[in-house]
Amino acid sequence: MTELEKCMAGEDYNCHDQIFLDFKGRARKLLQEYNTLAYEQKEEKEEILKELFGEIGTKVSVASPFICDYGRNIFMGNNVSVNMNCTFVDCNKIIIGDNVLIASNVQLYTAAHPVELAERYVQDAETGQLVRHTYALPIKIGNGCWLGGGAIVLPGVTIGGGSVIGAGSVVTKDIPENSLVVGNPCRVIRKINGENM
Template sequence: MSEKEKMLVGELYDPTDDELVQLRLNARLLTEELNATSVACQDKRVEIIKRLFGTTGDNIYIESSFNCDYGANIHVGDNFYANFGCVILDVAEVKFGKNCLLAPQVGIYTATHPLDSIERNSGLECAKPITIGDNCWIGGHAVINPGVTLGDNVVVASGAVVTKSFGNNVVIGGNPAKVLKEISAKL
């Protein structure tokens, strides 16, 4: 199994592997190009995002600066918006449903490290995927940790640190995040 295959299935992998180094370089070059492209050139920015991300829906808008590890492991649905300073560490897959909004300085981190110090000091890493449902809004400076799944219609309060998964129709906040309120659907 290649280091990339190990990485994508959540096993320990070597991030210094030549293929992974090249893939990260490609993503850095594309994010550099995106961040240097004028907001007046929206078609060009979307074209760069489509080359960077694994899959995209329609109506994508990302404010600069934006950073990610690989890009190819990010999948967004229709009507995706990321505000200034978004960081997505997409070592594992990060999937967004449709109509998702990310406020400024949101961090979404699939990357993690072994708890055992000897194993961690070896340089090996691992990752856990993150899934965000439809119609989600993630507030400013919120952090979504490895392995989290958020259901549909979830609002994450500003500054929240999300360490576990949550179902549909909730407002979550705090550190660690907990349910603050249930959301009733308006018909």
């Protein structure tokens, strides 16, 4: 199994493998160009996003500055708005549905490391060098969601369609459809869009 296959399967992988360095280099080059373009240069920006992302729908707006790791693992539906200063750590897939609003300073993290120090850094038997353990899990955001400013979504989370994530919330687990959630860690406050708890 290649390091890329391990990564996409959610298994421990070497994030310093050359393929990931190549992905990052490509993304950094495209982002540098993207983030220096003027707001009015919409066609040029759209072309860069088409090259950067794995898939992009119609009527997508991504404000500058925008940061991502690889870009290739970001899949956006139609009518998506991403405001300024957002960070998408897309070591695994980030799938965003249609009609989604993502406010300023939102952070989506697919990558993580073991909590225990002894598991985070392990000596490689062949080289004797310390190897940092990393794993990545996909994030899915359903149709019609709104993520408030400064919200943080952690690896492996699915946010059900129609849900609203309050500003500054930290999403550590899956959120059911049509839920209003707030807090750190966030919790469901009530159902919305005509649904009952």
